[in-house]
Amino acid sequence: MISYNPKSWLALIFHLTKSDTISILWRELVFIFIFTMGLALAEDFFFPKAVVLEKLFSIYSILGFVISLLLAFRTNTAYDRWWEGRKKWGELVNDSRNLAVKLTSLDLSLEDNHFFGRHIGNFTLCIKEHLREGTNYALLDITSEERAFLESLDHIPSGIVELMYRRLNELKKAGVISEEDLLRLDRNLNGFLDCVGACERIKNTPIPYSYSMFFKKFIFSYVITLPFAFVVNFGYWSAIIATFIFYVFVSIEILAEEIEDPFGNDDNDLPTDEMAQRIQGIVHTILDKR
Template identity: 85%
Template structure:
């Protein structure tokens, strides 16, 4: 995720990144410009007296209004997914901090505090990688026995939570923790599983295919046929207008596609790397008894 100053207007206007839509769409923009310029030339020289073309402007005004409604829905849907992902990661940070505070208040042996600090941090790193291309064990702080246990499972984040539950159960059997203590800790551990479940739902449930396909076809058809309605009033300048409209409409679609899956490495995705490191640092500081 790019950190920026939203008040720096000029800096933002002239700043280009690899995810900037102008960088992505420049070939398509050139094609649309040349294509619409050819339509304008053909219409001016061969259909200059066509009355029906003059009436198309009103039709495209109505279609533009319909398209604007679709854009609002598309943008809101994508941003809702991005914001829900951010909210769930915020809950993960809170649950991790709260769990660490509760554990340190119980005054467990230093060995147990270190165990939970290690696995709370492991869970944050694990879910970050799990939502991308799968968990990499070399990034986690695990013993050989723990790796062997997790390799048998299909869902690594749940396995890490299971390891913490097993440790709590051992402490309960040893009389170090009471039933009430375990129940208080259980709430935060359940929050871990709820977080990964919600994030998986966001990642694995894209916008319906039919809607996405229709929206792309609608934009393309609208822009490609736009010169037929605009040449009468704007002449060759209609190619510039059509190119700009294409840039705006397709840019919104590209940005929506990028933020509707907010757990990757794109510039507009959530800073899950930084948040996972923050969780490790917070938990380590709270549970460090040295």
């Protein structure tokens, strides 16, 4: 995720990144500009009184209003997915911190504190990779026995939570913690699983195919035929106008596509790498005090 100062207007306007839609669409923008200029030349020399084209402008004004409503809905839907993902990772930060604080109040051994500190951090690293291309065991702080157990499972994040539940049950049987203590810790561990479940729902449930295809076809049909409605009224200036409208409409769709899956490595995705490291630091700071 790109960090920036929202108050630096000029710097933001003239700053380009690889995710900027101009760098993505520049070929299409050049094509629309040349295409519209060619239509303007053809209209000027061969169809100077094209009455049909003059009537198209009012039709495209109405279609522009309709497509603006669809774009607003599309953007809001994509942003809701991005924001829900951010809220779930915020809940994960809170559950991790709360679990670590509750564990320190139990006066566990250094070995037990280290065990829980490792696996709370492992869970955050695991869920980050699980939502991308799968778990990278090289990132996890696990023993060979723990790795063998996790490799036997289909869902690694659940396996890490299971390891923590097993240790808690062992401590309960040994009389180190009470049933009340276990219930208090259970709430935060359940929060871990709720978080990964919600993030999986966001990742694995894209915008319905038929809706996505219709919207893309509608935008494409609108912007590719837009120059026909402009050349009569604006002449050669229509090349600039049509190119700008194409840039705005298609850019909104591209940005919506990028943020509707917020767990990847795109510039506008959530900074899950930084948040996972932050959780690790918080947990170790709390548990290492004991």
